[in-house]
Amino acid sequence: MRRNYVVRLPPLKAQGRGTDLPEAVGSPLQAMLVCALFLAVMCLRLAIQQRQTGGLRLEDDAYYYTVVAQHIATTGISTFDGQTLTNGYHPLWLLLLVAQDVLFGSSAAVTITIEVLLTTVGLWFFLQSFRTVSLLFYVAFAAAYTVLAWPMVARGMEVSLFLFFLGLFTRVSVEHLDGKERTLALSALAILAIGARLDAAVFILPTLIVVLGSVRRVLLSMTLVSIAGALYVGINLWLFGLPFPVSGAVKSLGGLQLNRALLQQMGAYWHGAGTVRSTLSFLNSFVGRPILFFVLVGASMFVTRPGWKSQLFCLGFLVGFALFEVKLVAFSSWVVWPWYAFPAVIGLAALFHLLDDVMATTMIRLPPRWDAVVAGMLALGLVGLEVRKGVTELPLSFEAINLEAIARFGTTFAGDRVAMGDRAGSFAGHYAGPLTQLEGLVNDRAYFEALQNHADIRRLLCARGVRYFLAYQRDLGAYDKISVPVLRPTLTDFPGPVLTFQPSDEIGRVFDLAKYDNRTNGDEGDNYLYAWRLTGCAQGH
Numbered sequence: 001m002r003r004n005y006v007v008r009l010p011p012l013k014a015q016g017r018g019t020d021l022p023e024a025v026g027s028p029l030q031a032m033l034v035c036a037l038f039l040a041v042m043c044l045r046l047a048i049q050q051r052q053t054g055g056l057r058l059e060d061d062a063y064y065y066t067v068v069a070q071h072i073a074t075t076g077i078s079t080f081d082g083q084t085l086t087n088g089y090h091p092l093w094l095l096l097l098v099a100q101d102v103l104f105g106s107s108a109a110v111t112i113t114i115e116v117l118l119t120t121v122g123l124w125f126f127l128q129s130f131r132t133v134s135l136l137f138y139v140a141f142a143a144a145y146t147v148l149a150w151p152m153v154a155r156g157m158e159v160s161l162f163l164f165f166l167g168l169f170t171r172v173s174v175e176h177l178d179g180k181e182r183t184l185a186l187s188a189l190a191i192l193a194i195g196a197r198l199d200a201a202v203f204i205l206p207t208l209i210v211v212l213g214s215v216r217r218v219l220l221s222m223t224l225v226s227i228a229g230a231l232y233v234g235i236n237l238w239l240f241g242l243p244f245p246v247s248g249a250v251k252s253l254g255g256l257q258l259n260r261a262l263l264q265q266m267g268a269y270w271h272g273a274g275t276v277r278s279t280l281s282f283l284n285s286f287v288g289r290p291i292l293f294f295v296l297v298g299a300s301m302f303v304t305r306p307g308w309k310s311q312l313f314c315l316g317f318l319v320g321f322a323l324f325e326v327k328l329v330a331f332s333s334w335v336v337w338p339w340y341a342f343p344a345v346i347g348l349a350a351l352f353h354l355l356d357d358v359m360a361t362t363m364i365r366l367p368p369r370w371d372a373v374v375a376g377m378l379a380l381g382l383v384g385l386e387v388r389k390g391v392t393e394l395p396l397s398f399e400a401i402n403l404e405a406i407a408r409f410g411t412t413f414a415g416d417r418v419a420m421g422d423r424a425g426s427f428a429g430h431y432a433g434p435l436t437q438l439e440g441l442v443n444d445r446a447y448f449e450a451l452q453n454h455a456d457i458r459r460l461l462c463a464r465g466v467r468y469f470l471a472y473q474r475d476l477g478a479y480d481k482i483s484v485p486v487l488r489p490t491l492t493d494f495p496g497p498v499l500t501f502q503p504s505d506e507i508g509r510v511f512d513l514a515k516y517d518n519r520t521n522g523d524e525g526d527n528y529l530y531a532w533r534l535t536g537c538a539q540g541h
Helices: 028-053 062-075 091-104 108-128 135-149 159-177 183-196 198-212 215-240 246-251 260-270 275-283 288-300 309-330 343-362 368-392 399-413 425-430 445-452 457-463
Strands: 417-420 435-437 466-473 482-485 498-501 506-510 528-533
Touching (some): 028 108, 062 091, 062 425, 091 159, 108 135, 108 159, 135 368, 159 183, 159 198, 159 309, 159 343, 183 215, 198 309, 246 445, 260 275, 260 309, 275 288, 288 309, 288 343, 309 343, 399 425, 399 466, 399 528, 445 457, 457 466, 466 482
Parallel strands (some): 417 466
Antiparallel strands (some): 466 528, 482 498
């Protein structure tokens, strides 16, 4: 006897809005199988990475979290450099890492394990938000989820925690639309999702408003969210003197502007290759994927119908993406990194909910045998794709060169304070002494204001006890004098301060093109890590 793989229940009234929506009914067993597949693929990629690189590698920026978390766990002070208070982080991920330090220690393997589990449970919540009961449907969503999530998770960053809350927020949103009162739960989940990734507020809040539907529910929910937001802002002003993370303030240096650095980053995909190939490469990049989903979701709005849950999810994504891009293009002076592609997962969920609504309306289905066969083929294809990527796409890490620098210069530094800009995270994570992060991403308000006002940065560094300066450069050869920007021009349009050094200031340089050559990924080729003494400090500094 043939079973239907799309279940459609009698329609329920959606929160009194006069629209008919079938209730979501997922398949726990099939969802468990697909989550196990996702978990296996993630572990396979990590095993390949560990075998080829000799260990599990975190993003360099992840150490901005881990170092602060270690300070909080041991001293109770939110500091990166051991000298200044900082709030340069998304709060919930930092709190989770503090808990990890207290309970299990600051192991990268433990951090990555937590990330993989959070991302897997997030996938479970997404799958349980669909009413379509089809192994092929589940595997298709999980395959796309895997491709989008991998560059952002298992790296020590906050995206995995956000995906966990996003999946749960989506699941509870569907329950609310099915007629179950979930206003308070959705409000709490919105707060948690934003706490995991602050700029996700532009996606979460519009979706929350359209899902809740009535003015009374929206007012109640927004009141709760506003109270949480006010507490967060108040605590930050009280402790750090800034209402929001200093990292966000630094990335907004220059105020309202056209972010040429970001536009150049996007335009680089069309240099030196054919138009079609370049366009495909861009759309498959972490910069292009959110834009691709914005186009697809925008087009899907012509297909959705009143009363479909997908119409609300699509609308929330479109409004959020418009606000997100305005922030990046007009109120930021920096490029973006792979974890800024998290909106692509939100767009993916919206598109699959549209497909879910279409299938429920048309009763489209495959015979169970064919459904399982095609799902199995897709699963094998996903495994093959991820194995090929794992072998060919090795993560570029600065950690190996930073470790060599610590081994070579450690005796000279003797635990004194070092200053370093970009790629300072892993150095700080392994160096026995304190490190001042020159970009200001995990510094304090005074340092941010010094950058903003183009103050004499050497004087400030001398006053803070900096003795040595590290910077990645191209091969300088035999130079007479070198001026090093504190903020790398390839990362930001904002003209930061410059430090000038003589050859007599140089302690040495570390490079190993066999281990680290960023020209292989289209970067600028600054493969040499130079160390200089910070001279010119007044007596007594």
